[in-house]
Amino acid sequence: MYKSLVLDADKCTSCLQCEMACSMQHEGMFNPARSRIKVFEFEHGARSIPYTCTQCEEAWCLHACPTSAIVINQCTGAKEVINDKCVGCKVCTMACPYGTINFQASSGKVVKCDLCGGDPQCAVACPTGAIVYQ
Amino acid sequence: MGWQKQILRVDLTNGSVHKEPLNMDWAQQYLGERGLATKYLWELMDPETDPMSPDNVLIFATGPLTGTMASTSGRYAVVTKGPLTGAIACSNSGGKFGAELKYAGYDLLILQGKAPQPSYLYIADDDVQIIPAGDLWGATVWRTEETLKKIHHDPQIKVASIGVAGEKGVMYACVINDLHRAAGRSGVGTVMGSKNLKAVAARGTKGVRVEDPQRFMELVKETHQLLKENAGVREMTELGTNAMIDAMQDFGGLPTRNFQEVQFEGTEKIDPAAMMETRPNGHRNLVTNKACFGCTIACGRIAHIDKEHFTIVNRKEYWHASGGLEYETAYAFGPVVGVDDIDALTFASFLMNEHGMDPISFGVTLAAAMELYETGVISKQDTDGVELNFGNAEALTVMAEKTGKFEGFGQVLGLGSKRMCEKYGHPELFMGVKGQEFAGYDSRALQGMGLGYATSNRGACHLKHDTFAEDMEDQTGKGKALPCKETQDATAALDSTGICLFTAGAWGSDNLARQVDAACEGDWSTERFVETGERVWTLERMFNLKAGFTAKDDTLPERMLNTPARSGTAKGKISELDKMLPEYYTVRGWNQDGEPTEQTLHRLGL
Numbered sequence: 001m002y003k004s005l006v007l008d009a010d011k012c013t014s015c016l017q018c019e020m021a022c023s024m025q026h027e028g029m030f031n032p033a034r035s036r037i038k039v040f041e042f043e044h045g046a047r048s049i050p051y052t053c054t055q056c057e058e059a060w061c062l063h064a065c066p067t068s069a070i071v072i073n074q075c076t077g078a079k080e081v082i083n084d085k086c087v088g089c090k091v092c093t094m095a096c097p098y099g100t101i102n103f104q105a106s107s108g109k110v111v112k113c114d115l116c117g118g119d120p121q122c123a124v125a126c127p128t129g130a131i132v133y134q
Numbered sequence: 135m136g137w138q139k140q141i142l143r144v145d146l147t148n149g150s151v152h153k154e155p156l157n158m159d160w161a162q163q164y165l166g167e168r169g170l171a172t173k174y175l176w177e178l179m180d181p182e183t184d185p186m187s188p189d190n191v192l193i194f195a196t197g198p199l200t201g202t203m204a205s206t207s208g209r210y211a212v213v214t215k216g217p218l219t220g221a222i223a224c225s226n227s228g229g230k231f232g233a234e235l236k237y238a239g240y241d242l243l244i245l246q247g248k249a250p251q252p253s254y255l256y257i258a259d260d261d262v263q264i265i266p267a268g269d270l271w272g273a274t275v276w277r278t279e280e281t282l283k284k285i286h287h288d289p290q291i292k293v294a295s296i297g298v299a300g301e302k303g304v305m306y307a308c309v310i311n312d313l314h315r316a317a318g319r320s321g322v323g324t325v326m327g328s329k330n331l332k333a334v335a336a337r338g339t340k341g342v343r344v345e346d347p348q349r350f351m352e353l354v355k356e357t358h359q360l361l362k363e364n365a366g367v368r369e370m371t372e373l374g375t376n377a378m379i380d381a382m383q384d385f386g387g388l389p390t391r392n393f394q395e396v397q398f399e400g401t402e403k404i405d406p407a408a409m410m411e412t413r414p415n416g417h418r419n420l421v422t423n424k425a426c427f428g429c430t431i432a433c434g435r436i437a438h439i440d441k442e443h444f445t446i447v448n449r450k451e452y453w454h455a456s457g458g459l460e461y462e463t464a465y466a467f468g469p470v471v472g473v474d475d476i477d478a479l480t481f482a483s484f485l486m487n488e489h490g491m492d493p494i495s496f497g498v499t500l501a502a503a504m505e506l507y508e509t510g511v512i513s514k515q516d517t518d519g520v521e522l523n524f525g526n527a528e529a530l531t532v533m534a535e536k537t538g539k540f541e542g543f544g545q546v547l548g549l550g551s552k553r554m555c556e557k558y559g560h561p562e563l564f565m566g567v568k569g570q571e572f573a574g575y576d577s578r579a580l581q582g583m584g585l586g587y588a589t590s591n592r593g594a595c596h597l598k599h600d601t602f603a604e605d606m607e608d609q610t611g612k613g614k615a616l617p618c619k620e621t622q623d624a625t626a627a628l629d630s631t632g633i634c635l636f637t638a639g640a641w642g643s644d645n646l647a648r649q650v651d652a653a654c655e656g657d658w659s660t661e662r663f664v665e666t667g668e669r670v671w672t673l674e675r676m677f678n679l680k681a682g683f684t685a686k687d688d689t690l691p692e693r694m695l696n697t698p699a700r701s702g703t704a705k706g707k708i709s710e711l712d713k714m715l716p717e718y719y720t721v722r723g724w725n726q727d728g729e730p731t732e733q734t735l736h737r738l739g740l
Contacts, residue, residue: 013422013423013424013425013429013432014424014425015425015426015427015428015429015430015432016230016427016428017203017205017428017430020202020203020428021203023341024203024347024351027341028343028347029341029342029343030201030202030203030341030342030343030344031237031339031340031341031342032233032237033237033290033338033339033341034339034341043454043455044313044314044436044454044455044456044457045312045313045314045424045434045436045455045456045457046421046422046436046438046454046455048424125203127358127362127430127432128432
């Protein structure tokens with residue numbers, strides 16, 4: 001049984017430490033616009049909901065990809081994008097029912113959560129336990 | 135790095151937009167946010183300028199740590215010449231707007247001139263446009279934010295705007311961002327309104343880089359842990375800043391009924407326990423706590439009002455949750471006006487955010503009006519028929535709305551306490567310094583606080599120094615001057631980074647200096663960091679001296695200096711400002727006229 005990211009909206013304060021940690025890990029800078037995890041706010045901030053790839057068992061993004069650029073990491077169960085194979089066709093973004101694999105204009109490729117190879121930095125950064133890897 | 139090394143200059147008069155490199159010599163001397171904006175203001179305008187004229191300069195400034203993983207990194211400052219005071223104004227705010235402005239690629243946004251028609255500024259990375267405000271002129275802060283997100287088809291846009299209060303010239307209008315975070319004091323929103331600028335809408339996708347990412351991330355881990363382990367910080371998370379109301383009540387430093395008293399009998403009806411209590415009808419004031427950008431403390435409160443309460447029973451548009459009571463709001467709508475109805479306080483707090491007004495200045499102005507009313511100086515004929523007695527919750531909410539909409543007696547309250555009290559021939563009832571109203575701490579009970587109020591460069595303010603520990607320990611003027619000076623400098627340095635003052639209980643200047651050092655070029659030792667703060671403080675002082683202020687303005691109202699506190703630990707005490715102030719000037723390296731000596735200016739490179 002793989003570990004997964006457990007997201008608890010009741011504990012989220014919308015501080016966005018997760019988004020900054022994610023972008024630092026993957027982009028080398030603090031840039032929420034390029035984070036693989038997003039926090040959505042509702043009702044004047046009364047509800048804050050962190051949201052990212054659930055690593056579906058039957059991953060539609062993986063099945064939809066025409067170049068086999070999405071593969072399963074056998075250690076973590078994460079569905080990862082192989083950049084060299086991705087041609088930026090965006091079919092996976094249409095296949096994903098959750099909207100958590102996205103096209104990045106700056107690189108011309110898609111990006112998604114890869115669980116940071118088994119040490120997801122969003123969970124490390126979360127100060128309230130709203131994001132736990134277990 | 136840390137800095138984006140680019141500033142945005144907008145001349146609203148002729149509609150020109152220029153991107154310029156950040157002056158890195160100044161960045162190395164003044165760091166960012168409050169300090170760097172002060173330097174630009176100093177260079178760009180004559181301090182004698184009328185604050186409401188197009189020649190006043192309005193600066194939105196981020197710091198080198200804004201938008202990084204350093205905890206509480208969402209801060210930005212609005213720096214200008216304040217209309218409430220005529221002094222330099224520096225109000226900072228959290229929320230998410232500041233980080234977004236920086237992610238768009240700018241350390242500073244400098245606004246000059248006055249738009250020929252009501253306008254807003256749209257910034258999406260390199261795309262910067264001045265756009266006619268149309269129907270938004272006259273809209274509330276809340277509707278403005280909602281509308282701009284719709285117009286630009288982007289819910290991720292962050293908005294800083296003014297309400298009608300700022301458009302019509304309420305002297306203490308705020309800039310509100312993200313619905314309920316405020317650059318609150320001194321009328322920075324009034325200046326924005328005088329420039330015909332309704333809002334700044336920002337979207338940034340460029341990110342922020344730091345000089346040494348590995349060392350920076352190690353410090354992030356270490357400093358986040360320091361916050362987590364700090365008892366004071368934990369209390370802010372659990373109870374919010376309003377925990378202070380019980381402490382001040384016990385101590386006897388809680389300004390009540392326009393500072394006639396220092397303890398309030400209704401405190402327990404409006405304190406954190408009251409906010410968290412579930413009532414017989416199932417209503418609970420507090421909904422949740424909420425963080426600003428990057429903040430691991432999350433002191434912010436989200437609250438809602440009982441639907442059966444008289445204020446909103448027929449107004450469904452206020453049935454949702456929004457920004458709830460923090461300490462200063464609770465003080466300014468509670469003890470100082472004698473009101474103990476928590477729903478009325480919360481509603482008034484909503485109105486401040488919706489219409490864009492400083493709750494401290496509004497509450498203390500209303501308190502003076504209530505004293506004028508109770509002593510018979512003004513009557514129902516002046517107050518639109520409202521009974522303006524202390525303790526009248528309806529008077530609080532009705533007047534908050536009238537002032538926000540600039541209607542009736544609200545136009546008088548919109549003058550601020552000093553101008554209003556002068557208008558009615560009772561200047562002695564103004565409770566503040568340099569035209570700005572006091573925060574929720576009494577100068578007779580907290581002596582160092584009184585010195586801080588008297589010497590703060592933006593008029594009475596509790597956020598520019600911290601002698602709290604000294605004040606609680608000893609209630610004389612002894613030994614207050616040096617810690618007041620030192621914490622003023624340390625706070626000025628902190629305010630120049632992009633970090634929130636509420637970290638100061640857990641982090642010293644050394645923790646901050648190390649984070650700045652890892653993020654930025656240049657060797658940022660603790661000594662250099664603190665000296666930067668002293669340079670900022672002194673330059674602010676120079677601005678005020680040039681604007682016409684003198685040592686005579688570093689004073690407190692007669693009530694603090696001559697009327698003893700009636701109860702509490704300070705019963706019988708008055709402020710010992712006359713003893714503290716000469717010592718303060720000396721430790722600052724200023725002469726007894728409150729002017730920095732040549733030697734001091736030279737030492738600071740001014």
